[in-house]
Amino acid sequence: MGACWSNRIKAESPYHTGFNSKSTNSSGKSSSFSAPLTPRSEDDILRSPNIKSFSFSELKTATRNFRPDSVLGEGGFGSVFKGWIDEQLLTAAKPGTGIVIAVKRLNQEGFQGHKEWLTEINYLGQLHHPNLVKLIGYCLEDEHRLLVYEFMPKGSMENHLFRRGSHIQPLSWSLRMKISLGAARGLAFLHGAETQVIYRDFKTSNILLDSNYNTKLSDFGLARDGPTGDKSHVSTRVMGTYGYAAPEYLATGHLTTKSDVYSFGVVLLEMLSGRRAIDKNRPTGQHNLVEWAKPYLTNKRRLLHVMDARLEGQYSLSLAQKAANLALQCLAIDSKYRPNIDEVVTTLEQLQDSKDISKGAHNETRKSSRSSAADSSKKVATSYPRPSNSLLFA
Structure with a gap:
């Protein structure tokens, strides 16, 4: 899922207090919700049975400790790394086994941050369509913010x-x-x-x-x-x-x-x-x-x-x-x-x-x-x- 990045226009103020997004109720209808911009705990993330909360150590293992030769792309968010997880258990797997994933790791010094990280989870955790990338999970641990996606073999x-x-x-x-x-x-x-x-x-x-x-x-x-x-x-x-x-x-x-x-x-x-x-x-x-x-x-x-x-x-x-x-x-x-x-x-x-x-x-x-x-x-x-x-x- 590597990506090359274009010039970004002026960012929104980090001092806003909330944003609108959507969820899907039991009838399949979507509804509005509000969530804090800066996630302090997993309570800020909309619950979804379709995405997993990974530990940082799991993703370190899956990406071979975020090795430079595993980098798929760089962007304002940070780096995207190639990794492997077990298809059934979604636990870290040896390279070449299980399924391939793309792990996007937030760069704390980058232009994009907590707000976009949370927005990504709360949309893709609720939205599912053949023409949207699948979000497999995320990691929120100490200062670490990561997103785990299905791997796109042909890139961008x-x-x-x-x-x-x-x-x-x-x-x-x-x-x-x-x-x-x-x-x-x-x-x-x-x-x-x-x-x-x-x-x-x-x-x-x-x-x-x-x-x-x-x-x-x-x-x-x-x-x-x-x-x-x-x-x-x-x-x-x-x-x-x-x-x-x-x-x-x-x-x-x-x-x-x-x-x-x-x-x-x-x-x-x-x-x-x-x-x-x-x-x-x-x-x-x-x-x-x-x-x-x-x-x-x-x-x-x-x-x-x-x-x-x-x-x-x-x-x-x-x-x-x-x-x-x-x-x-x-x-x-x-x-x-x-x-x-x-x-x-x-x-x-x-x-x-x-x-x-x-x-x-x-x-x-x-x-x-x-x-x-x-x-x-x-x-x-x-x-x-x-x-x-x-x-x-x-």
């Missing part, structure tokens, strides 16, 4: 899109569409809950993939309950990741499910283009993907300037245009013009089922790519830098 979508290497094969068009649909279904589950959940940090590094490239949304530390009653939004301090956050949220702190839809549009555009949302190594005018790409998305021929060259021959321009139109709708500046996530799911399902990938698709995209390249007066930089650790912006 971010790694597949942006890392280059002989061992990394570019994701195909069909896989990108499959992953997009899975991610949208995960958001639809959150948005459709009786007590609505706004994810608030949708990005490629939080989209994890199992061995069959099935999508699992991870990292729920920034999630919030949606508005209730006659309220149209939730007011919060701005948190999230630069490049993915919706413009109205950045300007006002007003959070809605349409904020997640905007972030989805950014990620879909990353998948179509193979470019990062923010990349300062690109030529001037191309640092911000959304700003650069938008003018190209409405024209079938100009769209080839945006499409990832590694996808050549795998799609028809008609399919690419439909996907680009969906991204453009999600990226509408005025949130009322964005589709809801159920509409996004429906469109992606239609793209999945489409028989529009004809035998002529290869020739069509190849010919158009040559034409598009000939029209371009400058070569686009193709460097894909390793992402930096998360940063806070005031």
Whole structure:
């Protein structure tokens, strides 16, 4: 479950006294709850029969004492380590036996802390869906704060899109569409809950993939309950990741499910283009993907300037245009013009089922790519830098 981390926007004040989340009652309905932000004991954690309280010594054994060669990823929260536990007893097992887990250990000096740790437990302890990562357990012992997840063998979508290497094969068009649909279904589950959940940090590094490239949304530390009653939004301090956050949220702190839809549009555009949302190594005018790409998305021929060259021959321009139109709708500046996530799911399902990938698709995209390249007066930089650790912006 390793993850590379993008630049974080200004964090919420650590002095807030509570947050809204949700639980599921015996009838399967969700309901609101409040919990302290800084856990002092396990009494602050919502009870769930589905997650285990691990001791620190158990997780030390499971990860071989948090050995450096067990590190799967680094982030604002801390480091993620690979470990092994017995499938039935959930006790530490020898490496190579039992089931593989990912153990996220809170860095006390990091940007993220107790609040996000507790939020993660109290959401994922209650929420269960095929497109959400499974939380197996946690550790709360002295100063130690850890989370234990199912292991995602294919890592993050971010790694597949942006890392280059002989061992990394570019994701195909069909896989990108499959992953997009899975991610949208995960958001639809959150948005459709009786007590609505706004994810608030949708990005490629939080989209994890199992061995069959099935999508699992991870990292729920920034999630919030949606508005209730006659309220149209939730007011919060701005948190999230630069490049993915919706413009109205950045300007006002007003959070809605349409904020997640905007972030989805950014990620879909990353998948179509193979470019990062923010990349300062690109030529001037191309640092911000959304700003650069938008003018190209409405024209079938100009769209080839945006499409990832590694996808050549795998799609028809008609399919690419439909996907680009969906991204453009999600990226509408005025949130009322964005589709809801159920509409996004429906469109992606239609793209999945489409028989529009004809035998002529290869020739069509190849010919158009040559034409598009000939029209371009400058070569686009193709460097894909390793992402930096998360940063806070005031």
